[in-house]
Amino acid sequence: MFNRKICTFAVLNLKVKEKKYFTLEIVEQTEKVTIYSILFDDDEENEFMKFIQKYSGISSFIHDVQRILYYVEKLRKMEFWKGILDLKVSLLKK
Numbered sequence: 001m002f003n004r005k006i007c008t009f010a011v012l013n014l015k016v017k018e019k020k021y022f023t024l025e026i027v028e029q030t031e032k033v034t035i036y037s038i039l040f041d042d043d044e045e046n047e048f049m050k051f052i053q054k055y056s057g058i059s060s061f062i063h064d065v066q067r068i069l070y071y072v073e074k075l076r077k078m079e080f081w082k083g084i085l086d087l088k089v090s091l092l093k094k
Contacts, residue, residue, distance in 0.1 A: 028076045035075060 025039040025046045037048035045053070052069070055061040 028072065030076055033076055035072065 021041040022038045023041070024036040026034060027037045027046065027048050028035040037046035039046040043050075052065060056065045
C-alpha cells in the first residue's frame, strides 16, 4: 500500500572523527502522515524506541513519555494539524 524507500545516510562525529551510518526508519505511517526515526547501522532499535524504552522505565519521566506518545498519536491521526489549521484560520479572521 505504501511506497517505502530506504535511504542510508552518514553523519560525521567530529569529536572522534568517525562516520556513523544510519537509515530513516518508519515509526508510524498512515495515508497522510509518516513519522521517521534514525536507526544507526549497528543498532537493533531506532532512536525513538530507545528513548521511549529508556525513559518509560524511570518514574519521574513516565508522565512526559505519555505526553510524547499522546502527541505522536495525534500526529498519526492528523488531529494535531487540524488544530493548528483551526487556530490559524481563527487568527486570520481577527
